[in-house]
Amino acid sequence: QVQLQESGPGLVTPSQNLSLNCNVSGGSISSGAYYWSWNRQHPGKGLEWVGFIHYSGSTFYNPSLRSRVTISVDTSKMQFSLKLSSVTAADTAVYYCARVKRYSIEGVWYPYAFDIWGQGITVTVSS
Amino acid sequence: EIVMTQSPATLSVSPGERATLSCRASESVSSNLAWYQQKPGQAPRLLIYSASTRATNIPARFSGSGSGTEFTLTISSLQSEDFAVYYCQQYDNWPPITFGQGTRLEIK
Numbered sequence: 001q002v003q004l005q006e007s008g009p010g011l012v013t014p015s016q017n018l019s020l021n022c023n024v025s026g027g028s029i030s031s032g033a034y035y036w037s038w039n040r041q042h043p044g045k046g047l048e049w050v051g052f053i054h055y056s057g058s059t060f061y062n063p064s065l066r067s068r069v070t071i072s073v074d075t076s077k078m079q080f081s082l083k084l085s086s087v088t089a090a091d092t093a094v095y096y097c098a099r100v101k102r103y104s105i106e107g108v109w110y111p112y113a114f115d116i117w118g119q120g121i122t123v124t125v126s127s
Numbered sequence: 128e129i130v131m132t133q134s135p136a137t138l139s140v141s142p143g144e145r146a147t148l149s150c151r152a153s154e155s156v157s158s159n160l161a162w163y164q165q166k167p168g169q170a171p172r173l174l175i176y177s178a179s180t181r182a183t184n185i186p187a188r189f190s191g192s193g194s195g196t197e198f199t200l201t202i203s204s205l206q207s208e209d210f211a212v213y214y215c216q217q218y219d220n221w222p223p224i225t226f227g228q229g230t231r232l233e234i235k
Contacts, residue, residue: 046214046226046227046228047163047214047216047226048226049222049223049224049225051222060221060222061222062222062223062224063128063222063223064223096170110218111221111224112161112176112218113161113173113182113216113218114161114163114171114216115173115176115182115183116173117170117171117172118170119169119170120170
């Protein structure tokens with residue numbers, strides 16, 4: 001059974017970069033059937049999609065964050081990573097990694113829902 | 128960007144009764160809609176995808192319906208473990224993938 005586990009610093013200084021990793025176990029990150037996603041949840045608020053990556057390196061980002069987000073994958077380490085630059089207090093949130101199954105229609109790939117989630121990691125942006 | 132609006136914000140229901148949660152999309156998302164359950168301190172759990180298909184190991188008391196812009200999650204007979212926050216999410220027109228603001232289901 002696939003499991004996801006986030007790791008990284010819980011406290012980041014404003015204007016610095018936020019970097020998180022998600023370790024994938026119990027299955028292959030190199031399965032072509034999935035995207036690997038980062039989502040976040042601000043304190044007491046709803047969910048926000050940050051972006052996702054395919055093991056081939058194809059990435060898709062939320063337009064609201066695109067200028068500051070980079071998602072990468074390391075198949076040898078069975079992990080994918082999030083980097084969010086120039087953070088502010090507004091980036092304080094619980095960050096979740098998640099798996100997204102994908103499907104193809106006439107050669108175009110689309111995502112399904114987020115079927116497996118990590119437990120989440122709380123990141124606070126503060127000096 | 129497609130805006131997902133859930134109603135009501137809070138729903139009070141007694142155990143054993145039926146709960147009906149609504150989700151409206153600002154434009155058609157076909158059947159590309161999912162529902163999640165989130166309990167305090169936990170990650171969301173996928174309940175329903177493709178508007179009406181239960182995810183693996185989800186009890187039959189959870190059902191989803193709708194298409195286009197109007198969707199419903201029904202819990203037929205509420206159990207104590209069902210009191211949580213529920214989110215809808217569209218994956219039809221993206222980026223971005225968007226979520227509703229959530230409905231809190233509380234014990235009456």
